[in-house]
Amino acid sequence: MKAAVIQFPGSNCDMDMMHALQDFGVDATLVSHNATDLSDYDAIFLPGGFSFGDYLRSGAIARFSPIMDAVKQADEAGKTIVGICNGFQILTEAGLLPGQLMQNEHPGFLCDEVKLNITNADTEFSRAYPTNEITLPVAHGEGRYYADQATIADLEKNQQIVFKYRTNVNGSSDDIAGITNQKGNVLGMMPHPERAIEAILGNTDGRKLFESILDN
Amino acid sequence: MGKVPEPMRNEPSPEEIKENKIYRDWALTTEEYDLICEHLHRLPNYTETGLFAAMWSEHCSYKKSKPVLKKFWSKNERVLQGPGEGAGVLDIGDQQAVVFKAESHNHPSAVEPYEGAATGVGGILRDIFSMGAQPIAVLDSLRFGELNNNDTKHLVNGIIAGIAGYGNAIGIPTVGGEIGFDATYQENPLVNVMAVGLLNQADMQVGKAEGIGNRILYVGAKTGRDGIHGATFASSDFDSGVEKNRSAVQVGDPFLEKLVMDATIKAIREHGDEIVGVQDMGAAGLVSSSAEMADEAGTGVHLDLDKVPQRETNMTPYELMLSESQERMLLVVKADRVAQVSQVFADAGLSAVDIGEVTDDGKYVLSFKGQQVADVDVNYLTNPPKQVMQQSKPQHLNDEGNNQYQPQITDASETLTSLLKQSTIASKADLFKHFDSMVKTNTVIKPGGDAALVRIKGTSKALAMTTDISGRYTYLAPKVGGELAVAEAARNIVATGATPIGITDCLNFGDPDLTIQKFIMNLHSRVKELTTWQKN
Amino acid sequence: MLDPQGEVIKSGLTHMGFNKIESVKQGKYFEIKFAAADMEQAKQELVKMIEALLINANTETYRYDLKELED
């Protein structure tokens, strides 16, 4: 699998994502936000961080980067697209995923390990998980997922919700931690699976997410 | 020096400076001022007086504490760079080195908790990457007044948010630290931040302006009026006093710093041989960075101030030289390689501006709007006459009684619970959860342990790091307090299974006095002991 | 619209002793200087900027004031 990790100015989990992908033997390349072509890649990863300082709203400015047209084309081609944390924020701002990420209910950055339920174990991002309960790191100040009730109802109906917080740490609607688009090829999530792939760091619950993607 | 350029019209003349002893507002003594006049064979103008005041301040020159600080035992086979540069550097094998330093940002944080703490993180990170190292961790060591006070809560919230705001955004994990509360710190919180970096030894940079004709490049944020202390007569374009006061607050921009950091490290890796010196602009910004680099190399510097990127209009040479605007770096680059080095910054959307050159005459020369506005000796400017510290034993040490305090414990479990309830002892997890401690995916032991442990990817090594203060002990008995701080830090390191290999100290005193001397002499012997013991 | 910050500020003010607060809303405010041929074009440009970037229409609304400046 050839993967692209998009580097926006202010991305700071780009190298972590590269490290994780390489750990799984993926041929991963850093691609600048100024690039315009992603046709060489099978999967696109939008990493965490503070693109453009997260000034204005997180993800708001990044979504106008030249690379985003190529990301949209990749979506149209049905390629795998994953946005983690800031990447999720960019995908919602860009309209590739519904809803919006807002400031945490209790304002302030939160770095912790949180328990999640896998609410749809039949996606290309969750298929390899043998259990429904996992723990992943979160690190965000604007991770409160918000969408209007009709949108939430649609997400539920279409089984687009992949991860829910067992304890809602940021006030997200419907406890949502991660969703896919309707087609199921685009995933956005606030928790950081790429921080949970090595035993030495104390958590390997992120591994199955990468394995799921690689199994496709 | 010809006709006075417009922005400088309101500045006092050299005679007025002498007459009204204006230099004293900038903490230059009359003796020092007289020495300067004697050295120059003329009266220094406003800009020059400002340069000397800044460079001869204790903050920049350590003119009082240096003789004592020299006593530290700072050499062994690991030490690649001891005191004197932006940060200390220790060999960790495999052609790698660890770079680390701690710095306080107490006063700015007391005035403006969020920005004060945030810019403290920004400043210490620049010290690390200006050596060519990639910052890998931040630690913080904080002291506040008692927590039952609203002002303290305001300071705690602002300072924690400031450290988080800067460190999280720039993507360097805050992996450890400590927080204590004591009424002593009621209006004077201590905000000490430490940064640790990883260096490929081949990339090591020092702040040296070598090579006659080499160019001086300015990178990063534009210069504004932030952080300019003292009487700024020239700022009469402000319409109100309030406005003027505000301009003294430094505001951090972690987004810009990340761009500057990444590009500087890249430039050093790709053009290390053509980049002769790198220094961040910290205290006394442009003057201290450029003058120190020239002094280090025994050269002179000529800067063209019209080229300095400016955020505000009508700035004077004094303001440009002394501004403490954040996120700025100075690079000395071989004259024929300016284009290549500048390109690295341009690729990151930054501009590297050529603002001057290295000269052979040992002079510090500034030009502004076609005039020469300063001309002094670099060496004289950067090396104030050493001062012997006033020595007198602090009163509270004289007052100390002989009777030993013996606690009376009637109900041990109650004593225990009341101890655990003390804010200094209670868990700080509610505060440090605001710090991203995991970004970069190297943090093996996160906040909450004894020391933080950060692994080095691609090797089987990890670095243990901790910060400790023993304020109350040091106050009561400087010698024992110093010993205990070193010992506690060492214990924390050892508890992770690591071996202590180096110490950086960050001493927050009032005015330099006897305490420092005693404290340092003693730290020195303790450090020596520890390292000797480690070798055996 | 969801405004957690407004809520936090309200409860902060109430704690500080301002006890007659009914509601607090908070939002962002921008001051943009830009060149345009005339007021009509300026208005169109401004609305474009607002809707494309400055607000997120999911959760935010806006109002604006347009003023002509000498140049």
Place this chain on the structure above:
Amino acid sequence: MLDPQGEVIKSGLTHMGFNKIESVKQGKYFEIKFAAADMEQAKQELVKMIEALLINANTETYRYDLKELED
């Protein structure tokens, strides 16, 4: 004052093709409903709230509009 946010928004807009932008400043905006005996007292309360909590006097300035509402 330095306004990094305003700077970045400005360059964002410029990249998007709005190329005649001279400056962007950004700030916060609050709408507070509260009870007071009269306009004079309301004004005093408001200024107190602003200076005590809403702005950071070191880095921010403010202006306000006060309007009477029916209850």
